[in-house]
Amino acid sequence: MDILGGLLDGPRADGAFLLRSVFTPPWSLRIRDLAPLSVVVVAQGAAWVVPSTGRSTRLEPGDLVLVRGPDEYTIADRPETPPQVFVEPGQRCTDAAGRSMSEEMMLGLRTWGNAADGTTMLVTGTYERASAVSERLLRALPATVVLRRDEWSSDLVTLLCDEMQRDVPGQEVFLDRLLDLVVLAAVRTWLSDQEDGAPGWYRAAADPVVGPALQALHLRVSEPWTVASLATQVQVSRAVLARRFTATVGEPPMSYLTSLRLALAADLLERTDRTLTSIAHAVGYTTPFALSAAFSRERGVSPTQHRSRTQVPRPA
Known part of the structure; x- marks a missing residue:
């Protein structure tokens, strides 16, 4: 995708x-x-x-x-x-x-x-x-x-x-x-x-460096990415990737990845009955505790609280 x-x-x-x-x-x-x-x-x-x-x-x-x-x-x-x-x-x-x-x-x-x-x-x-x-x-x-x-x-x-x-x-x-x-x-x-008025992530798709980097993050969000491994993936130096990504998207690559992972986690909490452990592994966190800490820090509520507030009972 x-x-x-x-x-x-x-x-x-x-x-x-x-x-x-x-x-x-x-x-x-x-x-x-x-x-x-x-x-x-x-x-x-x-x-x-x-x-x-x-x-x-x-x-x-x-x-x-x-x-x-x-x-x-x-x-x-x-x-x-x-x-x-x-x-x-x-x-x-x-x-x-x-x-x-x-x-x-x-x-x-x-x-x-x-x-x-x-x-x-x-x-x-x-x-x-x-x-x-x-x-x-x-x-x-x-x-x-x-x-x-x-x-x-x-x-x-x-x-x-x-x-x-x-x-x-x-x-x-x-x-x-x-x-x-x-x-x-x-x-x-x-x-x-x-x-030029389009959001940075949309314009970045056409960038020969940032576009492939974004594509890799979205396709393999659970991979243990670092700036170095992402730079290797797109065949540029870490400095070049970090500079171009931040300038084009508006935030550093690892910050973007964190936001993406937590948004995906929120989506899975709302729309599925998967366990927190399963969701954590799906979005790139090694343990449910790591996901819970990041989620609470970013969104002000725990994953469990988010699920109880947002999940809609599925019709039979």
Whole structure:
């Protein structure tokens, strides 16, 4: 897996919140669900995205916006339309008085809104829990990323809209994977357009020294790497590797490796039932005690505490 692939492997849908919303003006949704990552695509009509800070943006059919949480934002027919529905954590929807609106606005299978024949249709996908592996990627994103229809693979949304109306065995998993593809296409497009504004780890992939070094760390994270062994791997001196890696990525190679290992450990703690010993060996720590000490020092909680706070019971 390449570097970007490894980072994008974090926000992978697993029972993600996925919904078509159909509206007739006036309409306005205040989103305060604290989700780490959401994607909204205008399938029909038009909409405005109004972030908590920064300027509002009009979205046309086929346009997409990625929203990095947990800040609140508004999606509406016009920026000045006052919010009528508030989306809370857990995708609980209320009006301004706190009365539940979820059942009242249901229009059918994975469809919701104020009018079945509304002029505007949105497709919304929300990752309510992003994997820890994606933290580096999420930090690189601005509060909102807007891509116009001709800038990305909007055909994926057409397929997603069609599939959202089907109710067959395995459909939820199929929709999760489609949502992942939409997000992957959007993030990859945005990164490729940033040039010098892209994060260091993304630009480093093209560096003839740092790129192979990053690739080696990601592919063999459990190996007992040192600066010297990594330099040997990419056939440069330790001094050259340390200098170029730090200048390009923004941190020394061993610091990057530690962050990568702990993010992978956090991901395994959240998503699997593997023992701490097994996870420690998988991410390059010789003992569970060594992993626990590093994890607690970096994140302020023990691995056990992290697992108890974040792990979601898996459905039968």
